[in-house]
Amino acid sequence: MVAAAAREIRDGELVFVGMRLPMIAFALAKRTHAPRGTGLFENGIIREEPASTLLYTMGDPPNLFRATFCGDMISVMSLLQQGRVHVGFLGAAEVDRFGNLNTTWGRRNGQAVRLPGSGGACDIACLAQRTVVILAHDPQRLVARVGHITSPGNGNGGAWRRAQGLPARSGPSAIITTMGVLRFGDDGEAFLASIHPGIRVEEVLSCTGWALRVSDNLAETPEPSEAELGVIREIDPNHFWTKT
Amino acid sequence: MTGAASSKLVSMRQAVDEHVPSGSSVLMGAELEQMIPFSAGHEIIRQGRRDLTLVGPISDILFDQMIGAGCVSRVMAAWVGNASAGVGYCFRRAVEHAIPNVIETVDYTNFTLAMALHAAALGVPFLPTYSALGSDLLKSNGNLREFTSPVSEDRLIAVRALHPDVAIVPVQRADSSGNSHMWGNLGVAIDGARAARKVIVVAEEIVSPEVISSDPNRTLIPGFLVAAVVHEPWGAHPSPVQGYYGRDHAFFAEYHEQSRTQGDFEHWLERWVSNVASRADYLKHLGDARITALRVREHAFTAPADFGF
Numbered sequence: 001m002v003a004a005a006a007r008e009i010r011d012g013e014l015v016f017v018g019m020r021l022p023m024i025a026f027a028l029a030k031r032t033h034a035p036r037g038t039g040l041f042e043n044g045i046i047r048e049e050p051a052s053t054l055l056y057t058m059g060d061p062p063n064l065f066r067a068t069f070c071g072d073m074i075s076v077m078s079l080l081q082q083g084r085v086h087v088g089f090l091g092a093a094e095v096d097r098f099g100n101l102n103t104t105w106g107r108r109n110g111q112a113v114r115l116p117g118s119g120g121a122c123d124i125a126c127l128a129q130r131t132v133v134i135l136a137h138d139p140q141r142l143v144a145r146v147g148h149i150t151s152p153g154n155g156n157g158g159a160w161r162r163a164q165g166l167p168a169r170s171g172p173s174a175i176i177t178t179m180g181v182l183r184f185g186d187d188g189e190a191f192l193a194s195i196h197p198g199i200r201v202e203e204v205l206s207c208t209g210w211a212l213r214v215s216d217n218l219a220e221t222p223e224p225s226e227a228e229l230g231v232i233r234e235i236d237p238n239h240f241w242t243k244t
Numbered sequence: 245m246t247g248a249a250s251s252k253l254v255s256m257r258q259a260v261d262e263h264v265p266s267g268s269s270v271l272m273g274a275e276l277e278q279m280i281p282f283s284a285g286h287e288i289i290r291q292g293r294r295d296l297t298l299v300g301p302i303s304d305i306l307f308d309q310m311i312g313a314g315c316v317s318r319v320m321a322a323w324v325g326n327a328s329a330g331v332g333y334c335f336r337r338a339v340e341h342a343i344p345n346v347i348e349t350v351d352y353t354n355f356t357l358a359m360a361l362h363a364a365a366l367g368v369p370f371l372p373t374y375s376a377l378g379s380d381l382l383k384s385n386g387n388l389r390e391f392t393s394p395v396s397e398d399r400l401i402a403v404r405a406l407h408p409d410v411a412i413v414p415v416q417r418a419d420s421s422g423n424s425h426m427w428g429n430l431g432v433a434i435d436g437a438r439a440a441r442k443v444i445v446v447a448e449e450i451v452s453p454e455v456i457s458s459d460p461n462r463t464l465i466p467g468f469l470v471a472a473v474v475h476e477p478w479g480a481h482p483s484p485v486q487g488y489y490g491r492d493h494a495f496f497a498e499y500h501e502q503s504r505t506q507g508d509f510e511h512w513l514e515r516w517v518s519n520v521a522s523r524a525d526y527l528k529h530l531g532d533a534r535i536t537a538l539r540v541r542e543h544a545f546t547a548p549a550d551f552g553f
Contacts, residue, residue: 019327041429042276042354042355043275043276043277043278043429043431044276044429044430044431045429056327056328056491056493057277057327057328057491058276058277058429059275059276059277059278059429059483059484059491060277060484060490060491061484061486061490061491063429064278064428064429064486065544066544070427070428070429070430071429071430072358072430072431072432072433072434072435073276073301073354073355073358073430073431073432074355074358074359074362074432074435077354077355077358080355081355081373081374081375104351104380104381111340112340113331113336113340114331114335114336114339114340114349115325115331116323116324116325116330116331116332116335117321117322117323117324117325117351118322118323118351118352118353118354118379118381119301119302119322119323119353119354120322120353120354120355121353122353122375122376122379122381123353123354123355123356123375123376126374126375126376126377126378126379127374127375148380149378149379149380150379150380150381151379152377152378152379155378160378161378164377164378164399165374165377165378165390165398165399165400166374166377166378167374
């Protein structure tokens with residue numbers, strides 16, 4: 001999952017990093033195929049070199065130590081609104097077939113559960129050139145229609161984003177799950193593009209809350225290389241964020 | 245040194261008593277996960293304030309605690325929870341079950357909250373953004389309104405300016421009249437201090453005006469904006485202050501476990517807030533071992549900048 005996320009970053013890109021797994025994905029990309037990537041954090045930090053230790057939050061002191069830039073939120077978020085940020089990573093409680101995200105209202109045993117809210121997620125989903133969502137593959141989380149659009153994906157499909165006034169070059173690019181990688185068709189709907197080693201298509205379909213389309217050219221997600229695994233183990237030695 | 249007449253130094257108790265009445269809107273957590281004014285929040289709880297509007301992008305567990313303690317009737321924020329553990333149980337209980345009281349939530353995104361404070365800091369009624377177009381936040385937050393640009397065909401969101409009654413801003417060092425040096429990630433602190441009608445600065449250290457004027461680029465809050473200066477070392481624990489102490493990750497995890505039910509939370513509140521007289525008392529409670537472990541181990545001073553002429 002982390003290796004697949006890292007591969008979404010191309011060399012030289014500006015990356016809105018976020019927290020947890022994406023932080024490791026960014027560090028992994030920097031150490032492997034994208035050494036010239038730059039990480040942006042909405043609290044006001046820009047880093048050319050990932051922090052040297054594992055972080056719990058983007059405001060942890062090691063993330064400020066030897067940063068390239070420390071300033072305020074607008075000085076970083078403005079880069080996003082200008083369209084300069086290539087890719088942003090997001091987690092979510094729920095994502096739907098059009099890549100809309102909900103982090104405001106969840107459901108548990110039929111009851112509404114108030115979740116923390118957007119943070120910067122809606123801003124990233126609206127304004128980054130590409131948005132990559134990372135979450136566990138579970139039918140409760142990959143749902144036909146989110147109950148609340150905290151962060152817009154492709155709305156109800158088609159030209160919805162343009163109709164809302166969202167930037168032309170923006171929108172969901174991939175959903176990376178514990179089972180595979182979903183991408184988006186021209187109609188704005190997600191399809192299964194790649195499946196992780198050892199997972200069967202039927203498993204993915206039964207764990208998805210809608211009739212997920214499968215690519216005619218379904219690929220197998222490449223296993224993490226020895227080099228990638230070595231870096232992941234180095235970054236997260238106690239497997240706090242990663243299981244493998 | 246400044247004379248006694250210009251000194252704004254007061255205790256946290258005095259600052260809250262004088263500047264944070266019930267019914268106020270209060271900006272806290274402006275620096276996001278760094279420098280959250282926990283000691284100020286705890287004093288507000290001890291003084292029994294009610295009907296507050298809390299304003300902040302993310303607040304980590306401070307907003308959760310103040311909500312659980314019954315101080316809050318409205319939250320204007322982008323994210324309310326526990327950055328280490330996810331949800332905040334007190335926030336959930338208040339929104340879902342009106343425990344201990346009903347609260348209104350006005351949901352923002354980080355950027356739109358920053359824009360709201362920036363608009364106020366600029367002295368204009370709103371600022372335009374493309375963010376939040378297509379989001380359901382527009383349905384519940386009347387301070388985010390769609391409009392068509394007068395100079396193009398673009399649809400945009402007008403983010404209404406937000407003027408908190410008081411901003412409580414932790415800084416690394418300040419002089420006694422409130423001129424404040426801060427460094428690290430700044431979040432919405434600079435705009436927040438200008439947007440607010442009053443500012444309370446909470447300083448790790450009080451320094452002479454000569455220290456402040458030696459590095460004027462680092463003066464991010466000019467003293468004339470400041471109503472009160474509180475000298476409160478470790479005032480942000482368990483959040484970090486760059487160059488002073490680290491983040492107490494365990495404290496956030498413990499709070500998560502100890503606030504699962506309202507009863508659990510009330511025990512937590514007695515132990516860490518109600519039965520604690522002051523920040524000095526809190527630090528005794530925290531214990532030397534924990535404090536030592538959080539102190540900066542290796543200092544990293546910046547290269548000096550030459551202001552000579």
